[in-house]
Amino acid sequence: MQNKKTLILGATPNPSRYAYLAAERLTNKNHDIVPVGIKKGEVFGKEIEHQTDNQELTIHNDIDTITLYVGVRNQPEWYNYILETNPKRIIFNPGTxxxxxxxKAREKGIEVEVACTLVMLGSGQY
Structure with missing residues (x-):
């Protein structure tokens, strides 16, 4: 199986959240993860990247997939970051x-999927 480096936007150390479950399942299936969000902490040995007052977020240029766990009303502040990352695809999970x-993604040639990352992983469609 091919490793699909996945940026989890909306990552959280809270084990009751879907973003955390996605991080767990991606890690268990040997996909590299890059957790990004507003929460501090770590998930599965990876520090959650977040913007600080004096430091912009790192733009990763080797991302296969961004899986979104940020609600629609909070997404506009992430548009530039998402589009500059230029993943092969973005998965819009339920509610995103x-x-x-x-x-905007399609105009940049980024594949868009409205799907659930957890279901995709469970059914072998990831």
Whole structure:
């Protein structure tokens, strides 16, 4: 199976959240993860990257997939970061569907999927 380096946008150290479960399952299936969000902490040995007052977020240029766990109303502040990262695809998990961001991604040649990362991993469609 090919390793698909996955940026988890909306990562959290809270084990009751779907973003945490995605990090766990991606790690268990040997996909490299890059957790990014507003929460501090770590998930599965990776520090959650977050913006600080004096430091911008690192733009990763080797990301296969961004899986979104940020609600639509909080997404606009992430648009530039997502589009500059330029992944091969973005997975819009339930509750994150955003026609505006989907259009911007498609215009850059980024594949858009409205799906659930956990279901995709469980069914071998990832």
């Amino acid at each position: 569907e955003n026609p505006e961001l989907m259009q």
